[in-house]
Amino acid sequence: MSNVDIILVSYNTAEYTVRAIESVFEQTKETDVNLIVVDNASTDNSVALIQASFPDVEVIQTGKNLGFAGGVNVGAKAGSAEYVLLLNPDTVILDGAVDKLVAFAEDNIKSGIWGGVTLNNDMSLNPNNARARISFSTLLFSATGLSKIFKSSCYFNHDNYGCWDRKSDKDVDVITGCFFLTPRALWESLEGLDETFFMYAEEADYCIRAMKLGYQPRVSADAKIIHHGGVSEVNLSGKMIKLLKGKSQFIKKHEPTWKQPIFKGLLLAHVFNKYISSSLISLVKKEKLAVRDEWRTIFQQRKDWLAGYQ
Known part of the structure; x- marks a missing residue:
């Protein structure tokens, strides 16, 4: 029986975290699981509810918010299993997904990183389980809105593999960190996640570093989970600023110097276009004023997020 350290990083997500843990134990029958919760x-x-609900689950209290990467690294160091599985607290394991993902990993051992398919709460497809590496075309089509207009196209929406229906296994560039399996040996050779990425893009960085060693991330179509997404963020601007910071940091770390202003310029164009379009919509639909204000906040803080994580 394979053994896995499952790392959940908790931050003001008490009920979601309990639900995620319950689903792990209910749905995992063929894998030896060591579940570690790191509370930021x-x-x-959160801590009191988790400890009361699951007295045998290890809960590590960091005493401060270390971000996702920092929290995961703390949890991984506390374990010793042959696999490390990152699992978001706002997820629900479906139909033995952990067992299926571990079996998939052992059948595709050279991939080095494995993920499953994510669904929304109504069981519709959530395509954010995997994505392509940041490139000129992915940023351009996002900035111009073409990736949204042609979201079922793998050309215009290559970022989310738009034409892939998630009904088949697939090699991808990046596995999303909400359901992310990797061998401990590779984890330790890469020294875990880069904690410079406080939140977002840390899994992209890990995948790219692994690919440089010859690994190829791969998704199993049979391992399915529900992923709510962003429940620890109370507003759009808070989430987007962290996301943009992560992307900017990724660009700074992995792209040549001459490309960086071009790529960051496209990030800025995306935000500016969102701000302008939401402003125009709010002229007709007053209920959209809050959305306009969120994008205005994001645009106004552009110097901060364009700099990445210092």
Whole structure:
């Protein structure tokens, strides 16, 4: 029986975290699981609720918010299993997904990183389980809105592999960190996640570093989970600023110097276009004023997120 350290990083997500843990134990029958919760100084009742609900689960309290990468690294160091599985607290394991993903890994051992398919709460497809590496074309089509207009195209929406229906296994560039399996040996050789990425793009960085060693991330179509997404963020601007910071940091780390201003310029164009379009929509639909204000905040803080994580 394979053994896996499952790392959940908790931050003010008490009820979601309990639901995720319940689903792991209910749905995992063929894998020896060591579940470790790392709490990033939650101000809700997360720690008390988790400890009361699952007295045998290890809960590590960091005392401060280390971000996703920092929290995961703390959890991984506390384990010793042959596999490390990153699992977001806002997920629900479906139909033995952990067992299926581990079996898939052992059948595709040279991939080095494995993920599954993510669904929304209504069981519709959530295509954010995997994505392509940041490139000129992915940024351009996002900035111009073509990736949204032609979201079922693998040319215009290559970022999310738009034409892939998630009904088949697939090699991808990046496995999303919400359901992310990797061998401990590779994890340790790469020294875990780069903690410079406080939140977002840390899994992209890990995947690219692994690919440089000859590994090829791969998705199993049979391993399915529900992923709500972004439940620890209370507003659009908070989430987007962290996401853009992560992308900017990735560009700074992995792209040549001459490409960086071009790529960051396209990130800025994307935000500017969102701000302008939401402003125009709000002239007709007053209920959209809040969305306009969020994009205005994101645009106004452009110097901060374009700099990445210092």
